[in-house]
Amino acid sequence: MPRVYPRLLEQFLQSEAKGGILLFLAALLAFILANTPWSSMYFALREVPAGVRLGTFDLEKPLLLWVNDLLMALFFLLVGLELKREVLSGELRDYRRAGLALAGALGGMAVPALLFLVVNPGLPEARGWGVPMATDIAFALGVLALVPRAPLGLKLFLTALAIVDDLGAVLVIALFYTGGLEPLPLGLAAFTLGVGLLLNRLGVWYIWPYMLLGLPLWYFVLKSGLHATLAGVLLALAIPLRRARPFQGATSAQDPEDLEGELEGLEEGVEGAQSPLHRLEHTLHPWVAYGVLPVFAFFNAGVALVGLEFGAVALGVALGLLLGKPLGILLMAWLALRLGLGTLPEGVDLKAILGVGFLAGIGFTMALFIAGLAFEGSLLDQAKVGVMAASVLAGLLGFTLVRASLDRALA
Template identity: 75%
Template sequence: MLVKRWVEQILESESKGGFLLFFAALLALFLANSPWAASYFALKEVPVGLRIGEFALEKPLVLWVNDLLMALFFLLVGLELKRELLVGELREVRRAGLALSAALGGMAVPAGLYLLLNAQGAEARGWGIPMATDIAFALGVMALVPGVPLGLKLFLLALAIVDDLGAVLVIALFYTEGLNLGALAWAGAVLGLALLLNRLGVRWLWPYLLLGLPLWYLILKSGLHATLAGVLLALAIPLRLPRPFQGATREEEPEALELELETLEEEVEEAQSPLHRLEHSLHPWVAYAILPLFAFFNAGVALAGLSLGSVAFGVALGLLLGKPLGILLGAWLALRLGLGTLPEGVGIKGILAVGFLAGIGFTMALFIAGLAFAGELLDQAKVGVLGASLLAGILGFALLRGFQARASRPEAL
């Protein structure tokens, strides 16, 4: 099946990228606490600029990574979300209901636990940090356990995508200051033009990508975080369903897809939408370059003299306890109220293991931490994210491997 092949390719690149992400973070921590620490921190602040006539834009190197390269990551997040809503796991109400309810629980409970320890002052601003899930790390850990049902992998993928959407909304609504309405209006005009191209049936990618450059700059100047331009641009990228989906019912899709692939393989490949082409082109760059670079520039924190405070403990509590508890509670409510159904071969034990894996916040958690804090509070948040993510990954792996080892059939998960 074409859709299954797309999903398997995504899962494979996410899993492998998770391991590279881990080593990039370790390297950053090592350098930040080594004799080369001064050079590491100086590298992050190297000014890099672009000047064309009267136009000039200059930022420290770390902000080019966080604002520009991460916009491509958010573009990929937007593409994945659009695909999942239209042709993936989230297009069926009952499957989407389970992932949505679990994701909402997995965002609300960690934020609540964080605020229990940091209800007032500057520390309260970090409530969004433990809401995030790092899909690359989570799938990478899951890949270490053989025989995990595909349904559980798809549930984690759908959960993390909904989680990413929640993080995008949190960034847009709560980590934005001083809007420039003029720049925002121009950004809306550029986005409107991209949507018009979609409406007119333009299937070349280059017009959308060219419009993405001024959209990114205008969002940057508007006061919103520049990375949100990636999500907005994804809304305009055309998604035309492969021929087997057109007019097929859910029951007919497997047979229709199989027949089409057997007899009209070339035609199906040609029918891949601009969204699918861009998504598959972006995946290797994001997984193997952009996210490791982000980890390298953001995971390094000098541990000498750092005192752990309520921010670090709040983040750790939210990720380690809040994530599995919230996801389990949200999934239970969806099942109890008939709003969702468990994937084939998946039981409540598998949901619990996914809950711990979702406690690996890392990339998005570090990203939000950088928006919420600076200085010592940022260092505390980073320590909380890194420590909790490591423990959550170990616990998730141990639970998943233990459940799988005791199971005589995959359905026992």
């Protein structure tokens, strides 16, 4: 593998770590505002109506829903791009190389859901079984980045685990957290996606036609009964992963002016050789990490503790994230190793895998998102408290276990 790829991966992981810190600060601010004399202003801000009106077309929503339905569609677009890249050309392309992460992710989704259902067997509480399945990759990588000398292989394992987890969350939302489907908007959404796939087949390498299609696709998905954010994942399917043109490297010029010209040509060659998917992913990432997710956290993490009871929903979410995630990941990873379906990363033992399992219990963004689809009112507040409490404890335990396992390996 060329040396540039590990450097790019490190830059990605570092940016995820910084995004996790900003996400935490936004959530902390929301939580503080919700429990101070300014709480009425905070909750009123979330309900401020905003809309678009063009002639007879009128679409109006509270700010909270614009954030959760439209802004988060950009987050899901980024998730879709990452999933497509990893499956077609990344860590998930080779099953044996990705076997450990795949097995761990499956265990980390199934066991938390089962634990939640054990605690909450009846409706409406049982609708929240999908909440503790999710991992927040920004927070999890942010905590792992704080561990001194954390091996690159362990970061890759956590990244692949979280990406498979995101795929599971997308499928859960699409299959179990949608309303009644409307045939006409659903057909128009399929037609719009088909146009995007056709542009891909015709070799359209510009990004802007796909983004223009994204607006009607989002609207039709919104009206179809599916959750509007799934439009982001669908749009990602149409973005080409093939390179626009072959990369042209530099020659061996000696004259400084010629060399400067070749360097400029090299930069243009690198940009032109990138696929539209890579270019869009790199463009979106800072906007999502430093804009979309902190705004989402600010609008969704505010929970007033006055009068709130830590009931069965909060307990089920907390147990699922704090115990179900690490146990499911460890058991399935151990089984994959025993069956020869995967190998441990270099310098990593099962204790480190258990530590990563706890880090995967930091659910936050996706867990709060699914909670908003599953519940409302007091049950939603319970789910939020369970997510936030478990995420903090899981992060502390994960950091401690990973660091202890690495210290022991170096002793």
